[in-house]
Amino acid sequence: MARLLFRLSNVPDAEAEEVRELFEARGFDTYETRAGFWGLGVAAIWLRDESQYEAAREALDAYQQGLRERMRHAHSGLAERGEAPTLWKRLVNHPVRMLLVAVAVGVILVVTLLPFLGLIG
Incomplete structure (x- = not known):
């Protein structure tokens, strides 16, 4: 049974593409669903093989932690220059x-x- 890995609603395209590349590079068997015309569906990346879930979550959590650190560093740089x-x-x-x-x-x-x-x- 498939498991939800990553919701794509309100996610910038660049971040969504990085997550897709991460899953592809690690060899996870994923597929995507779209929200549809009326937005009633779930735009997300799903994992087909539930046995890979823990490894996929760990990879995603590590990616998000790195992204969080990069964003904090970028914001602090903007704040130091007075551009925040x-x-x-x-x-x-x-x-x-x-x-x-x-x-x-x-x-x-x-x-x-x-x-x-x-x-x-």
Whole structure:
């Protein structure tokens, strides 16, 4: 019976390709499923042979630990150079988008709290 190894939803294409290459290089018998047109399915990489599951999980965990370290190192490098994304930088670089987000948050708050405010008055 097949076992789920790695969900592909919200995964960057580069990371998904690295995971595919990792499984192929290690000789794991995998296949992929897509979420489908309506997104109702599971976009994932599955392992056909359940006896390989522990070795595949160990390989995937080692890859993800290395990726985590690379991302932390890259972010710390950006922070040291003052190039790390911050709320202020996003506001300066995309003022219209940030204004629209603030308006949307305000509308959601008003719509959410309106019934409770009506009870007070």
